Amino acid sequence: MSSFASTQDSIISVENGTAVIEAEHYSTQHKADTRRWIVFNSLSTSVHGLADSDTIHLEGASNNAYIELLPDTRTNHYEPLEHGVNFSAAPGKLAVLTYPVYFDAPGKYFVWTRAYSSGSEDNGLHIGLNNTWPSSGQRLQLCEGKNKWTWSSNQRRKDNHCGTPNTIWLDIPESGVHNLTLSMREDGFELDKIILTQDPDYKPEDAGPSETRYTPPPLSLKKTFLEVQEYSLILEAHQTFESIGDVPFYHDRRNSALGIDAREIQYRNVWATSQLKVPEKMWGKKASAQKTFKNVILVTLGEIDGESSYKVLLNDKEIGSFTNRETTTDYQENYFELGSLTLNPGDIITIQAKAVTNGKIPENGGTAYARGRWRGLVFQE
Template structure:
């Protein structure tokens, strides 16, 4: 027998479901809980700070009108965004490698310093939560971000990286390292030591970063479609 129980809805479309499978054998039964990922729409953030130079901007799907050129990133991104909107870090002044890199302005290697957005999330249990983000990248200068929790920015939340799938929405959970610039898979995670309401945060690494959704899962083998 299979039963679906909804534990909570916290932000946007955030829903955590637990599927309980019970197999009866005589007077005994075995129960296995399978945690489904916590899915959150990027535009449902509740706070933004350190945004005097760069700011997260919500862009609705109606930006894909005929007034926007076909080769404009906003049109391409809007056509595939979920829930009618996505967010982008603006202004975007470092579009290509030829554009000047200015630390503390269009690039922030240190997590938690620039353009921080916050999402309150109810965490059902302690554990290691892998963070996946659905992003839209056009090149090598808009494909990095940092993730943290409750104002803390652990090492394995820093330098989240995308390389493949340019000009398309793409899920990723990979960390950029000195040896692997395109990121080591499944090395972006948050270790949460107790259940309860937490604040998941993202901060700028590169301006122009474009995000549609993110999810948290304790299943290292889970892969978003």
């Protein structure tokens, strides 16, 4: 059985003030004509054909995957700096990645990134929110920890090129889903993981915590009318039909059905009767409208200790007569088709059932009885 959850149903969420994102799990990339974030994982090779000055750095990468901004045509000071090509002082111009994140609380979130720098021109990145680029997200810089995966939350400043921790941050204006965005400052940048945290004292270590991805639990499956795939109206027996006559139906709550209390010997092997008078506004607002259904289905419940019989009458005329099939599982639905039916307000629908035994299940010196359970009528147009 499918869990009815696609990957789109899970979302990075803030847990205890912190959201953790694998960089390779971006949702979209745009402005990627010139430079593009490429995913590297266990299927990748260094022979990718794009300009690059270093090989794959899967060792130690969280989730065994990361992204690199390629081609990398400025790997050192001697290679020409081309504004808008291999360098972008302005944020949001090239290779923009988007990560939807659910924030349960607004406020200030410090941004940490885990990156791998092997040179002097592959260690700058811009961080934004909802495609806006506040000054507090610009010029994330990675100085220490060359040639290994390293966490940084430092903003590059004119007077301090390496910056100090916790100087890259975003202000989340309100709770809800916001798009974390990031874009190129320097090509060749390699990004493994991103952390957003409200804790100013937080400092990630090693690969950091696991991704904080919320996946909703499986939806509850329906328990009644299991094989009914389309209907315009379902009349549930216990909600709409009234027991009449000497042999009563009772409401079997556990099984959402009407049934006959076969412990009473006088209720065995005789018809119990229930009725519904079709109300004036059965089909909606228009009163007195006649309605024709292409099919009507009586839904009953099988039992192991007997095969109960049923009758359906319309204005005292029998229109259907059925017997449950033998079963080894209690309370499985049986579906009996009555075919096309035309109803008018004031019509009387009658359902009858019998408690019977098949003599197979010993009980109290005799054999157990099936209780003539039925669940409802399904109307199809």
